[in-house]
Amino acid sequence: MDFNFLSPVSDLVLAHNALLSSQALGSKLRIHSKNQGIPDLDAVGIAIIGVLENRNDVNYIGEEFNLNEIRKSFYGLFPGSWSSVVADLGDIEKGERVEDTYFALKSIVSALLKLNIIPVIIGGTQDLTYATYRAYDDVIPMVNIVNVDCKFDMGDSSKPMKNNSFVGKIILDEPYNLFNYATIGYQTYFNSQEEIDLMDQLYFESYRLGEVSNDISLVEPAVRDANIVSIDLNSVKGSEVSLNQKFSPNGLDGKEICAIARYAGISNKVTSLGIYEYKPSKDDEMTAMLVSQMLWYFIEGVNLRVRDDDFADENSYQKFITLVDSQELIFYKSNKTGRWWIEIPFLADVNNKLKRHTLLSCTHQDYIDACSNIIPERWYKAFRKNSV
Incomplete structure (x- = not known):
């Protein structure tokens, strides 16, 4: 299995981790480090992968980013009474071209799926969802995707793929493996009427922000049927996140986004989770902590899975x-x-x-x-x- 694409978790994060309580998550994880190399994946149930790719952002101006603050926050949390073994496999660096990054992500996700390990991707831009979707090509015949987002991200599929048009690519690219696509938390004023009509014509599902905030349990069935859950951090309202991350005064709040992450964990079908559009800033604690708590609730959900969908008995x-x-x-x-x-x-x-x-x-x-x-x-x- 080719893990050459992965670079280890930074020494800075590992030094910070060494100072944490021995009860904290950081000491329970199997971590890819420079000294130890890739950890043993035997009995691992969940693997965290960072992807440092943001070149297909429509607003890309050459900025670099890292996931150190998210890791520091996450490692400092305390685990629940979990039986799942969690690994942090480090990061996929930017490839020479964006397509190279996609290839690396697709290869690693596909390999993890075949080992029955749930990949959790923390990324730059949300077009990485396309590479995750392609990783399922030889794993299952039809794929359901849930996108937690204020936009549908259909875009113009005749143009090169960006982070606001990857869904159009998923729909139109062969092999056609997409069965259902559902968007949770969309905000009408961010979507053209053509896209809204297209969602209806394709019989895809969409849940408006107002509906979701009114009753979060509405979205549980859609998440329960998903194979891939992709979360855009721009779906979270501005008051909940750090400076660079602020996108809109309206959006899901911290409790709602964590509830959706937990639904994704509890679902017996969800086999990959992605959290995208992370944009670090000087006052990064809020966004890093929110992403950490989303990861925590997802892992908690996975540990609470119950096989209740076998109707043979x-x-x-x-x-x-x-x-x-x-x-x-x-x-x-x-x-x-x-x-x-x-x-x-x-x-x-x-x-x-x-x-x-x-x-x-x-x-x-x-x-x-x-x-x-x-x-x-x-x-x-x-x-x-x-x-x-």
């Missing part, structure tokens, strides 16, 4: 059937966790992407709505996408 779930407009909807509720799913029917006469009855995560409210003759929107979009 009839004693492990309850089944509910309801009629909506002469359409039979079948719901399942896990006895272990109380989480809900809805069945998407198999359509024999179409070129079906899923080839079997597929269960889609949903909420108890979706079942209540179905009983009142309201078709759940997630089900409708998945059914339509499955019929195309």
Whole structure:
């Protein structure tokens, strides 16, 4: 396995780590250091990778950055009662070209996925999500992506890819592996009407900031169905972050972004997490601490995973059937966790992407709505996408 692309965690961070409490996270991690080299990955469940690539930022003016402050903050936190072994594999430096960085990230993510290790990428620009997505090409046939962002990032895919247009590239580039794309926390005034219409036409999901702030649990089913969760730090409101990081007075607050990170951890399907658009500044403590807490909640979530989506054992779930407009909807509720799913029917006469009855995560409210003759929107979009 080729880890030559990775450079070790800086001596500065390791010197800081040596001064921390022996109970802190820094002494529990397997860290890639200059002296010790790449740590043993045996029994590792989660691997943190920094990617120092920001050249595809639409506002790039040649600035460099590092992740030292995030590491210092993260290493100083105290772990929960976790069984997962976490490694910090250091950083992927900028390649000669941006494509070289993509290749390095794709290779490492693909290798980690095959070892059943969850890669957690902390990066510069969010176009790195494209490289992560391509790492799944020979791992699973269809991929669901959740993007926590104030923008859809569709962009003009006929132009070279930037951090505001990587989703268009994901949709249009072969092989076509994208099944669902959901944006959480979008703000309408940052998105053109054409992009909003395109999201609807493609039956992709979008959750407005107001909806999410009103009830954060709304987004749990979308995150539960995701394979890749990509978080843009510009989705966080300006008052929660450091000077350079401030983007908009409106956005998700610290509790909400950490709740989403925890949902991603708890999901049995999420196999990679990315936190992007980090921009250090002189007063960096706030952003570094927020990213550290997001990482903490994700790892906490992974340690709380429960296999509740195996419906082979009839004693492990309850089944509910309801009629909506002469359409039979079948719901399942896990006895272990109380989480809900809805069945998407198999359509024999179409070129079906899923080839079997597929269960889609949903909420108890979706079942209540179905009983009142309201078709759940997630089900409708998945059914339509499955019929195309």
